[in-house]
Amino acid sequence: MNLCFLPCLTDAELPSAIAGREDCILGGVRIGDRGVAAPPKWPTQFMPAPLIGRTPESVQEIWRCAAPCSSGEFAGITWRRAGTLLYGVLELAESDFPGSPDCSPLQAASQEAYRRIFRLLEVQQLPHLWRVWNYLADINRESDGLERYRQFNIGRQDAFLEFSRGATGNVPAACAIGLAGGPLRIAFMAGSEAASAVENPRQISAYNYPAEYGPRSPTFSRAALVSVARQEILFISGTASILGHRTMHGGDVTAQTQESLSNVAAVVAEANRRTRSAPYRLDELAYRAYLRHASDHFAVRDALRSVLGTVPQIVLIEADICRSDLLVEIEATALHNLESTR
Ligand code: 3EB
Numbered sequence: 001m002n003l004c005f006l007p008c009l010t011d012a013e014l015p016s017a018i019a020g021r022e023d024c025i026l027g028g029v030r031i032g033d034r035g036v037a038a039p040p041k042w043p044t045q046f047m048p049a050p051l052i053g054r055t056p057e058s059v060q061e062i063w064r065c066a067a068p069c070s071s072g073e074f075a076g077i078t079w080r081r082a083g084t085l086l087y088g089v090l091e092l093a094e095s096d097f098p099g100s101p102d103c104s105p106l107q108a109a110s111q112e113a114y115r116r117i118f119r120l121l122e123v124q125q126l127p128h129l130w131r132v133w134n135y136l137a138d139i140n141r142e143s144d145g146l147e148r149y150r151q152f153n154i155g156r157q158d159a160f161l162e163f164s165r166g167a168t169g170n171v172p173a174a175c176a177i178g179l180a181g182g183p184l185r186i187a188f189m190a191g192s193e194a195a196s197a198v199e200n201p202r203q204i205s206a207y208n209y210p211a212e213y214g215p216r217s218p219t220f221s222r223a224a225l226v227s228v229a230r231q232e233i234l235f236i237s238g239t240a241s242i243l244g245h246r247t248m249h250g251g252d253v254t255a256q257t258q259e260s261l262s263n264v265a266a267v268v269a270e271a272n273r274r275t276r277s278a279p280y281r282l283d284e285l286a287y288r289a290y291l292r293h294a295s296d297h298f299a300v301r302d303a304l305r306s307v308l309g310t311v312p313q314i315v316l317i318e319a320d321i322c323r324s325d326l327l328v329e330i331e332a333t334a335l336h337n338l339e340s341t342r
Helices: 014-018 105-124 148-162 253-274 294-308
Strands: 004-009 025-032 044-047 058-064 070-074 077-082 085-092 128-137 173-179 184-191 196-198 223-228 231-239 286-291 314-318 328-337
Touching (some): 014 058, 025 077, 044 184, 105 128, 105 148, 105 184, 173 328, 196 253, 253 328, 286 294, 294 314
Parallel strands (some): 025 044, 173 231
Antiparallel strands (some): 025 058, 128 184, 231 328
16 A cells, blocks of 8 residues: 655656656645635645735645545545545534534534544444544534533534444544634545554543543543554644643643643653554654644744754644633654664
8 A cells, every 4th residue: 555644746757756646645635824816626625724924825735546546425525545544534513403501503514524424434344443633613602501512522422322333442543623714624534444542641531531621531542552554643632731630830831831841752662562563753753733822823832942952844734722811732643664673
């Protein structure tokens, strides 16, 4: 198969990255405010959030395969598949879900989104969900008596339970991030092989968070390690300034960035106990950081530089984090060849 992960392409760089083989692009994401003249033909998650400290104001991330992908639509999901690997994108408008006294529109939309994903994976006979990117409007706003992130968590967990998937243990890596508006936007990667879920010894597993963070725990693992033919992907979930289950360093973005990176380092160390490839290094990961306030951007960069010794490959995005006291969240991805050292 030989997968290629290209995390940060400008519109100018895109044509040579595609190399005339649009049918070989598995899928990706477009981040930034700026629209695109001709939307890509491959499944693309649109994230219309401001990019920070970068011109031009949009970048794309793509997963490129060596051979053409198959593709399709299923229940509103646009997907492409390469061998035993599948990437899909789904958008659901909450206004299409009336909700009920005990189920808000967002909760209903979230449950339905995951149901559709699980049904597609059944039909495709690729049962294992590895990584999910969740974006929703106004994540910290309370409505129907509950913060919207907590509504999302109920719908997500109900779908896992409905499909007998279990909501603890081997659950996907994920992020759940707030945008200014728009539909529930979900992208995911899945395959025939189970990912190996990685947890962080510095943190309680999110699926075991106590009830003070909401009636249902979030359904995600701290990272997922997955073999794809002769390669291995490390997906590190959104990682924040949380120790145990508590937010640390309220109001201090520098300390929150340092704590988040300590957590990323701990997750990488755990992944390295299990990797079949060369060890992952912090300075080779492709990072994405979500900042609640764009004005924190220099503080975050300085903290990255002082911890990592360099400013890594990173895309900075202004967006809301799922706890209102969190100012920054960092996620990362890496792709290794199993036979080589890097
Ligand atoms: C945390 O550690 C921070 O609900 O899917 C990070 C990654 C977070 C994923 C999710 C939430 C999610 O709890 C928030």
